[in-house]
Amino acid sequence: MESANLKLRGMSCASCANTIEDAIRSVPGVSECSVNFGAEQATVTYEPSRTDLKEIQDAVNAAGYAAQPMQPQDLLNADDDTERRERQAENRELVTKVWVGGIISTILVIGSLPTMTGLPIPFIPMWLHNPWLQLVLTTPVLFWCGASFFINAWKALKRHTATMDTLVAIGTGAAYLYSLFPTVLPEFFTAQRLPADVYYEVAAVVVTLILLGRLLENRAKGQTSEAIRKLMGLQAKTARVIRNGKEVDVPIAEVILGDVILVRPGEKIPVDGEIVEGSSTIDEAMVTGESVPVKKQPGDEVIGATINKTGSFKFRAMRVGKDTFLAQIVKLVQQAQGSKAPIQRLADQVTGWFVPAVIAIAIATFILWYNIMGNVTMALITTVGVLIIACPCALGLATPTSIMVGTGKGAEHGILIKGADSLELAQKLQTVVLDKTGTITQGKPTVTDFITVNGTANGNELKLLRLAVSVERNSEHPLAEAVVQYAQSQKVELTDSQEFEAIAGSGVQGYVSNQLVQIGTHRWMNELGIDTSALQQDWERLEYLGKTVIWIAVNGKVQAIMGISDAVKPSSASAIRTLQKMGLEVVMLTGDNRRTAEVIAREVGIQRVFAEVRPNQKVATVEQLQSEGKIVAMVGDGINDAPALAQADVGMAIGTGTDVAIAASDITLISGDLNGIVTAIQLSRATMRNIKQNLFFAFIYNVAGIPIAAGILFPIFGWLLSPIIAGAAMAFSSVSVVTNALRLRNFQPKTL
Numbered sequence: 001m002e003s004a005n006l007k008l009r010g011m012s013c014a015s016c017a018n019t020i021e022d023a024i025r026s027v028p029g030v031s032e033c034s035v036n037f038g039a040e041q042a043t044v045t046y047e048p049s050r051t052d053l054k055e056i057q058d059a060v061n062a063a064g065y066a067a068q069p070m071q072p073q074d075l076l077n078a079d080d081d082t083e084r085r086e087r088q089a090e091n092r093e094l095v096t097k098v099w100v101g102g103i104i105s106t107i108l109v110i111g112s113l114p115t116m117t118g119l120p121i122p123f124i125p126m127w128l129h130n131p132w133l134q135l136v137l138t139t140p141v142l143f144w145c146g147a148s149f150f151i152n153a154w155k156a157l158k159r160h161t162a163t164m165d166t167l168v169a170i171g172t173g174a175a176y177l178y179s180l181f182p183t184v185l186p187e188f189f190t191a192q193r194l195p196a197d198v199y200y201e202v203a204a205v206v207v208t209l210i211l212l213g214r215l216l217e218n219r220a221k222g223q224t225s226e227a228i229r230k231l232m233g234l235q236a237k238t239a240r241v242i243r244n245g246k247e248v249d250v251p252i253a254e255v256i257l258g259d260v261i262l263v264r265p266g267e268k269i270p271v272d273g274e275i276v277e278g279s280s281t282i283d284e285a286m287v288t289g290e291s292v293p294v295k296k297q298p299g300d301e302v303i304g305a306t307i308n309k310t311g312s313f314k315f316r317a318m319r320v321g322k323d324t325f326l327a328q329i330v331k332l333v334q335q336a337q338g339s340k341a342p343i344q345r346l347a348d349q350v351t352g353w354f355v356p357a358v359i360a361i362a363i364a365t366f367i368l369w370y371n372i373m374g375n376v377t378m379a380l381i382t383t384v385g386v387l388i389i390a391c392p393c394a395l396g397l398a399t400p401t402s403i404m405v406g407t408g409k410g411a412e413h414g415i416l417i418k419g420a421d422s423l424e425l426a427q428k429l430q431t432v433v434l435d436k437t438g439t440i441t442q443g444k445p446t447v448t449d450f451i452t453v454n455g456t457a458n459g460n461e462l463k464l465l466r467l468a469v470s471v472e473r474n475s476e477h478p479l480a481e482a483v484v485q486y487a488q489s490q491k492v493e494l495t496d497s498q499e500f501e502a503i504a505g506s507g508v509q510g511y512v513s514n515q516l517v518q519i520g521t522h523r524w525m526n527e528l529g530i531d532t533s534a535l536q537q538d539w540e541r542l543e544y545l546g547k548t549v550i551w552i553a554v555n556g557k558v559q560a561i562m563g564i565s566d567a568v569k570p571s572s573a574s575a576i577r578t579l580q581k582m583g584l585e586v587v588m589l590t591g592d593n594r595r596t597a598e599v600i601a602r603e604v605g606i607q608r609v610f611a612e613v614r615p616n617q618k619v620a621t622v623e624q625l626q627s628e629g630k631i632v633a634m635v636g637d638g639i640n641d642a643p644a645l646a647q648a649d650v651g652m653a654i655g656t657g658t659d660v661a662i663a664a665s666d667i668t669l670i671s672g673d674l675n676g677i678v679t680a681i682q683l684s685r686a687t688m689r690n691i692k693q694n695l696f697f698a699f700i701y702n703v704a705g706i707p708i709a710a711g712i713l714f715p716i717f718g719w720l721l722s723p724i725i726a727g728a729a730m731a732f733s734s735v736s737v738v739t740n741a742l743r744l745r746n747f748q749p750k751t752l
Contacts, residue, residue, distance in 0.1 A: 064155035101208030171387035239270035278313030385709035398694035406687035422666035426684035435636035436590035447486035449563030505614030546599030575674035
């Protein structure tokens with residue numbers, strides 16, 4: 001299966017989104033499709049062996065819309081801002097049409113005031129309310145300014161569907177046609193004693209107001225993509241590449257793998273790579289959130305879009321284009337903004353039948369008014385009002401606009417949310433499970449004690465250290481890294497090992513110079529039947545101090561132990577305290593021994609601890625918490641955390657951890673700071689609160705608006721029947737929903 005994002009064009013309401021979803025799902029090989037009206041994009045999952053993006057695009061085109069694949073590398077190309085240019089061109093055209101429509105509509109309304117009020121108004125010349133003049137003025141407004149409504153309505157009719165454009169086209173077209181007949185055949189209307197009133201101003205003003213609403217909506221929706229643009233702005237424009245011994249400035253789109261790039265002080269690093277010459281300090285705040293620059297030297301990794309501070313260096317490009325760290329962030333934000341939250345399903349179900357239902361209500365309204373009152377004018381006015389006011393745009397925008405702003409705001413705070421479902425579920429969390437190493441602690445353990453059975457005589461300590469590090473160098477575990485660093489500080493020579501094997505949750509083993517070296521936990525030593533009594537007292541003492549102890553056995557006999565300390569992150573205690581004040585239970589889950597785990601737990605304020613848990617038992621622990629009826633988040637950073645991250649209701653990966661853990665998670669905390677969990681949950685709560693506000697106002701608007709437009713309040717507020725009022729209300733509803741969603745841009749996490 002492959003996934004792709006498509007940028008969509010031509011949608012006018014949520015019904016269009018449903019139509020496109022149906023069209024894409026009808027393509028053989030498409031397994032899943034989600035169309036986001038607010039983001040104007042589709043997320044599609046399909047089988048490449050059965051279909052391709054071209055066929056999916058053709059299906060969208062056949063449905064009357066346009067689709068274009070979205071690629072992160074295209075977004076990151078500073079010279080390719082097609083989407084913004086297209087939106088600006090569309091807005092310029094809308095501005096022109098709104099001005100033209102507004103000026104003509106003003107003239108029409110002034111000319112119609114004597115008819116609307118039933119009073120002679122001396123300062124309005126008679127020729128201004130001449131039907132033929134009003135016909136000439138209205139025609140370009142309806143069929144040039146409002147051309148898109150009729151074109152899209154015709155396309156929908158050919159697909160046997162109806163959209164918001166259908167409602168507008170029918171409503172304004174009915175007002176125009178009704179006015180046309182008494183204009184052309186006034187004698188017939190007089191002879192039949194029919195009202196010869198004209199409603200050209202209704203058609204013109206409604207079209208103008210809806211276009212104004214669409215213009216304001218477009219501008220507001222453009223602001224919801226601000227997060228993507230900010231991320232794009234982080235990227236360097238060019239790279240100074242060394243080719244054929246010369247320095248050449250090239251656009252970063254032309255950088256290829258293996259290129260050697262020169263970076264000078266103050267410059268942005270163009271792509272991801274590894275330093276090959278020189279050293280410097282680099283500001284990696286955009287990745288880690290840490291404001292203190294990091295020292296880098298040959299062999300160290302550098303990340304594109306971070307800023308070189310002091311020195312000059314050369315590095316080899318290791319990841320370019322769509323594979324860079326920044327491109328992956330953009331892709332994740334794209335996917336999240338294009339996804340749908342479960343709460344949106346209700347709105348989708350409503351909009352699916354909404355437009356046909358409104359047309360039925362409009363017809364019923366006309367029949368009732370005509371039969372009961374015998375007034376064709378009132379029947380027409382109420383019918384047009386129902387068609388105009390019932391547009392489901394506000395309902396379709398309520399959820400996706402908030403999701404777009406919320407996920408974008410998360411990216412600004414170093415929180416990558418993979419989907420709207422995760423964002424919605426995070427606000428319901430009851431329990432947060434934290435892995436210890438690399439999550440609560442720094443994840444940079446240091447060897448503090450090395451105790452051998454036979455002491456240091458005859459270089460025994462260095463011999464054992466050589467055996468241990470020759471095996472541990474093959475492991476990715478943070479404790480293994482600590483052993484390697486300690487050996488390097490002791491200038492121990494490394495030897496190759498054979499038959500290396502990592503036993504998850506227990507330790508590692510391998511052969512060095514034909515000797516079996518086993519390094520791991522006290523429990524594993526007992527399982528192997530190895531006698532640990534020689535160092536039992538030292539082990540207990542180190543554990544009492546809260547240190548992690550690893551045992552070293554050679555050929556089945558214990559030879560040494562190492563005490564390893566891993567400092568708690570400065571922010572862990574305050575973040576955990578804030579989570580608890582937010583009403584969440586915080587649990588520690590670790591493979592370390594209970595004594596060490598409880599020392600760390602006391603330091604950060606955690607009461608419930610699961611210790612000595614093997615990787616395959618972490619999933620069972622999460623399941624146990626879920627069986628207690630709790631909605632659980634798992635936070636971890638290692639390969640052995642990946643299954644538990646996938647099992648949890650919401651998996652949160654520390655961004656400084658492994659790719660496997662990040663891939664298995666729903667939310668990635670780029671900085672590795674536990675305050676990111678607080679921010680993610682508070683952001684989720686703020687976003688869902690915003691969505692519920694939007695849905696409430698959208699539902700209330702339509703539920704109340706249709707009966708009012710149909711004339712239920714006519715005896716008291718007859719003026720509310722004007723289709724002009726309906727058009728203004730419809731435009732205001734969509735703009736107000738998007739504006740409310742934009743309030744999320746002011747979100748800031750709170751420390752309780």
